[in-house]
Amino acid sequence: MERISWDQYFMSQSTLLALRSTCERLAVGATIVRDKRVIAGGYNGSPSGSVHCIDEGCKVVDGHCVRTIHAEVNAILQCAKFGVETEGAEMYVTHFPCLNCCKTIIQSGIQKIFYAHDYKNNPYAIELLNEAGVQFEKVELDYLHIDTNTKDKLYFIASLIEKLETNGVDEEEIKELKLKANQLFTFAD
Numbered sequence: 771m772e773r774i775s776w777d778q779y780f781m782s783q784s785t786l787l788a789l790r791s792t793c794e795r796l797a798v799g800a801t802i803v804r805d806k807r808v809i810a811g812g813y814n815g816s817p818s819g820s821v822h823c824i825d826e827g828c829k830v831v832d833g834h835c836v837r838t839i840h841a842e843v844n845a846i847l848q849c850a851k852f853g854v855e856t857e858g859a860e861m862y863v864t865h866f867p868c869l870n871c872c873k874t875i876i877q878s879g880i881q882k883i884f885y886a887h888d889y890k891n892n893p894y895a896i897e898l899l900n901e902a903g904v905q906f907e908k909v910e911l912d913y914l915h916i917d918t919n920t921k922d923k924l925y926f927i928a929s930l931i932e933k934l935e936t937n938g939v940d941e942e943e944i945k946e947l948k949l950k951a952n953q954l955f956t957f958a959d
């Protein structure tokens with residue numbers, strides 16, 4: 771069994787958190803880490819006590835849903851609520867943070883952002899991160915490490931396709947099967 775890296779572990783946690791999102795427009799998860807320990811996590815959702823976008827529909831103003839607090843801010847506010855220091859911490863977030871979140875992250879003292887997907891990467895936000903000396907790095911999730919059976923499944927399907935190929939199944943059909951298998955086992959953006 772291959773051991774999962776810290777990057778993959780924390781990004782997996784953010785990916786799971788994103789599944790708790792209550793906004794239909796984009797599901798984002800963020801995990802704050804200090805010394806390889808999770809100190810807080812958040813997903814994008816309504817303020818406590820308010821209705822959820824998934825129940826009532828998004829509250830859209832100027833093309834943005836204004837109901838939700840972004841995952842990154844929720845995670846930082848969790849630290850504020852419980853008195854946990856964010857200075858020098860790192861954040862793992864599923865999508866590149868928006869301008870407001872980048873400003874909040876800078877101000878919280880977080881030193882590094884790991885993100886899985888590019889998302890409208892704001893040039894001014896990047897400028898601010900650089901000025902503040904906050905590093906950012908793309909860490910894509912390697913799902914093969916999460917579903918420990920995935921490799922076995924992939925090899926099994928590959929061997930089945932190979933058998934079909936040697937038994938004279940139509941070339942076009944084989945091509946389609948291979949394409950389908952590739953789609954199932956790769957996770958592009």
Ligand SMILES: [Zn+2]
Nearest residue numbers: 793823828835
């Ligand atoms: Zn919404």
Ligand SMILES: [Zn+2]
Nearest residue numbers: 840867868871
């Ligand atoms: Zn944001």
